[in-house]
Amino acid sequence: MSAGGRRAVNLARLLTATARRLPERDALVQGALRLTWRELDARVGAVAAELRSRGIGRGDAVLVHSPNHVELVEAMFAVWRVGAVFAPANYRLTPSEVAGLAELVRPSALLCHADHGEHADAVAAATADLRGGTLWIGAAPGTANALASLPSPGSRQSDEVVWEGDHAWYFFTSGTSGRPKAVVLTHDQMGFVVNNHLCDLMPGLTETDAQIVVAPLSHGAGVHLLPQVARGAKTVLPTSRGLDPAEVWRLVEAERVTNAFTVPTILTTLTRAPEAERHDHRSLRYVIYAGAPMYRADQVRAREVLGDVLVQYYGLGEVTGNITVLPPAQHDRPSPEGVEFGTCGYPRTGMQVSIQDDEGTELPAGRQGEICVAGPAVFAGYLNDAQADAAAFRDGWFRTGDLGLLDDEGYLYVTGRASDMFISGGSNVYPREIEERLLRHPAVAEVAVVGVPDPKWGEVGVAVCVPADGDPATDEELRTWLADTLARYKIPKRFVWWDGIPKSGYGKVVKRTIRQRLEHEGAAS
CATH class of the missing domain: 2.30.38.10 (Luciferase; Domain 3)
Incomplete structure (x- = not known):
């Protein structure tokens, strides 16, 4: 960009400023590891120095593939510090799927967890110019190209100058088509998002707060991390690779956690776990949930367990979650007729x-x-x-x-x-109103309604249900349950009982996958 352009603030500056202001306060905790802001900043500097030595700089895409890990946080800020673009993949993706993302963003370097060597091989094969090679997250000190083995740079690594419009984050989303797209998030746009999160989601956040990470940092939880860094709030990372409610609630009590970002399915799992009743979680001020609609019955249960701390927001990756907010005190707001x-x-x-x-x-x-x-x-x-x-x-x-x-x-x-809506007998059917009603039935723990082809009506609904206690209700019982409040054309033609509803790595119900499974099982015709 020419000298006449306008400078933006590099997102790495969030860490730089906090490390200067609060050097000895806790920044990151995972298991026995406890890093201060000064220590985290130094470790980020070591990764940034290594990236620069490999020729990675402003505008280069760096693909990152890792479960939640302290070194993933280091990678995020090191990529920004050198002016490159952070492109994190969902760690649950297959090697071929991550290779597809590499073909999309054409990375100049890869930071990959040591447990995912096949993914690194697939990315290398799919990338024409991976000049920065691969650095390993989670590898033992002494391992070649491991982040844990990088020496401390001789001098502090500066934050690269960036300009308005410079790419900061490639946020991967597949939408309804299944074909991945990279949402371009810029440094200046993300600066607004950080301020907006602080204003609307967590007013009053300070260095005395602490968050716990229970969702992948590659997406919404990574965005939620940024306001924590901006205010110097501690981040607690569980050691379990998957969701372990017992560990989460133990850490909430031990670390006096005040806020968390999650999605409805994770929040429901956590609040239904017996450990939620055994540990002190009165430190919680904001439990923020987004990513998918939360059914009313699950909302009620979560509020009974946690009190009035729920904050809902609605948003998409393309708007970085910033569309609406529902503060704790407004969860009882009545709906229109x-x-x-x-x-x-x-x-x-x-x-x-x-x-x-x-x-x-x-x-x-x-x-x-x-x-x-x-x-x-x-x-x-x-x-x-x-x-x-x-x-x-x-x-x-x-x-x-x-x-x-x-x-x-x-x-x-x-x-x-819009893509969930189906047309039955010429009438539009919106699955969510059917799902909300079915969840009020005591036999139904989870449900997803999809439209499938029908020779007479064009499309009809199939309700995929998960039993609440292992004892499914009959089709006739559920039809009768719905008949009092739903028009006949909206009532699903079939009810299918599964052990669980397919979900994405971020806890969202994947209706495309549900339709494919129904078709495979012969229940979609």
């Missing part, structure tokens, strides 16, 4: 929400349409995908693909995903 589920809150500070019809006309309160968004949190576009950009924007509005309505006071109600 005819709406069976609660609000996800009001527009975030500095953001605007518009409900629009298929032609882009703004609809009045109470009318359902597509949720569209404008404001500084909206992403810069998809990486190398002009066709996706054109489809995602209309008249300057980002089109979420979600359906919803606003009430008279501007609170948003997400009524479904």
Whole structure:
């Protein structure tokens, strides 16, 4: 960029400033390891020096593949410190899937967990110029190219100058098509997001706070980490590779955790675990959940266990989660007549929400349409995908693909995903209202309703249910349960009982996978 451009603030500056202001306070805790901000900053400097020695700098993409780990946090800030772009993959992806992401972002270096050598091989094979090679996260000290073996640089590593519009994060999302896309998040845009999280989600956050990480840092939990760093709040990483409620609640008590980011399925698992009743969690002030709608019954249970600490936000990767917020005290807000589920809150500070019809006309309160968004949190576009950009924007509005309505006071109600809606006998059917009703039945613990082809009606609903106590209800019992409050065409034609609902690595229900499994099992026709 020319000298006439405007500088942005490098996201690495969040760490640089906090390490200078609070050098001896705890920054990261995982198992027996406890790092101060000064120590974390020095370790980030060592990784940054190594990346620079390998020719990695401003604008280079660095693909990162690792479960949650202290060295993943170090990698994140080291990539930004040298001006490169952080491109974290979901560690649950297969080697071929991560290779596909490499083909998309064309990384100049890879930081990979030592347990995932096959992924590193696949990325190397798919990348034309991996000039920075591979560095290993989680490898034992002394291992070649291990982050743990990097020497301390002779001098402090400076934060690279960045400019407005410079790419900071390639946030991978597949949307409804299954084909991965890279959402481009910039340093200046993410600066707004950090401030907005502090303003709307966790007001009053300081260095006396602490968060626990229970979701992958490659996505929403990684964004949630940034305001913690900005304020000097401690981050606690469990040692378990998967979700271990016993460890989580033990750490909440021991480390006096005050906030967490999670998704509804994880929050439900945690609040149903017996350990939630055995450990002191009164230190919690903000338990933030997002990523998918949370059913009312699960909300009620979580509030009974935790008290009024739940903060909901609605958002997509393309808007970095910054669309609405529902503070703790507003979880009892009544829904408009005819709406069976609660609000996800009001527009975030500095953001605007518009409900629009298929032609882009703004609809009045109470009318359902597509949720569209404008404001500084909206992403810069998809990486190398002009066709996706054109489809995602209309008249300057980002089109979420979600359906919803606003009430008279501007609170948003997400009524479904446009792609989830199916047409049965000429009538639109929105699965969420059916799912909400089914979850009130005592035999149903989880449910997902999808539309499948039908020769007579075009499409009909299939409800995939998980039994609450191992004893499924009969189809007739569930139909009768629904008949009092649902039109006949909305009632699923079939009810299928599975041990669990397929979910993504981030805890979201994957209806595309459900349809594929139903088809394979012969239940989709």
